[in-house]
Amino acid sequence: MSVDIGNRLRHLRMTHNLSQRELAKRAGVTNSTISLIESNSSNPSVGALKRILDGIPIGLAEFFAFEPERPRKAFYAAEELVEIGKGAISYRQVGDSLFGRSLQILKECYQPGSDTGKVPLVHEGEEGGIVLSGRLEVTVDDERRILGPGDAYYFESRRPHRFRCVGPVACEVISACTPPTF
């Protein structure tokens, strides 16, 4: 049911050859605190746990990474897509979090005239997408195309690229990239 913090901490402490008192001293807590936590007879505060983990040292994310993976939601209603940017270009992401995922899928909406900027984007991975509505000017390396509904693109993200909404109406795009870069 609940996370077995106690055994996890004890195991971690053991593998680092620390006694409860030694770790307590480094962490700035008392040995009894550690004893109680390890025996799962207290529900530690995040602050206390963090101080203790700093004494090992290890981060909170690392500490909880051992948790059995929470079963992932597989379906998302339109309203559930989390909005990432709220400017002229808005991104709605499929999935709550990219944590542990190797793919990012977005519904992008470019307001008329919006632009990813003069300096082209360059990063690792690959990306592609399909235009749903509006007209999108895509520049990759020195090649420039204007894509309309149904048109698509796909390229290696290390090639300098830029997106721009041309024409009078907003432009909607479904895109995917890997690895996630947001």
Place this chain on the structure above:
Amino acid sequence: MSVDIGNRLRHLRMTHNLSQRELAKRAGVTNSTISLIESNSSNPSVGALKRILDGIPIGLAEFFAFEPERPRKAFYAAEELVEIGKGAISYRQVGDSLFGRSLQILKECYQPGSDTGKVPLVHEGEEGGIVLSGRLEVTVDDERRILGPGDAYYFESRRPHRFRCVGPVACEVISACTPPTF
């Protein structure tokens, strides 16, 4: 300094379009608890935080993954190599944790006669190593070799493989594999 749990939680709750009371109801805590946490005026227990995150839902590891990455240690004394298995085959790992790493480096020590088992190992990734001392029998697919000091191996881990220490002395090996499988 400390982790800004409050703002992180508030942001998360907002992006999921939940009110404090709505989230509290789902999580089985009171709205005041959430209010206090979000204003950083309390140091929540791990249990409370977990219940709240379950209401979003999101895992503890995900929640803390946003933390600025703790600067990684780059050098490890021989005693600091964490011992993974303590049986006839012992593994000493370079680095505290595999969290966020794509490579695992081990110093392995096989006691005389020790063996990874009759059923061969099969997993994703690739692995390789160099024998330091003793004699190691390595089987990959149907090929079997006996390696001595200075000899080495490298193969795709999906190919069935097995290690066995032959001869009267213990066998030491330095190995690396990706992705980490322990």
Place this chain on the structure above:
DNA sequence: TTCACCTGTTGCAAATACTAAACATATTCC
């Protein structure tokens, strides 16, 4: 306006995490 309902914040009481010190049990050293 006034009512109803939503939002987040805030006292007060009860539950509990944390500290300090004592306790119990091994192990080492002389």
Place this chain on the structure above:
DNA sequence: GGAATATGTTTAGTATTTGCAACAGGTGAA
């Protein structure tokens, strides 16, 4: 053997989190 040190556990008291309920501001409908 016996003292000294180290280990993890437990007890009593203090500090803090948590739940309950009241409070204050905001929005929309009648």
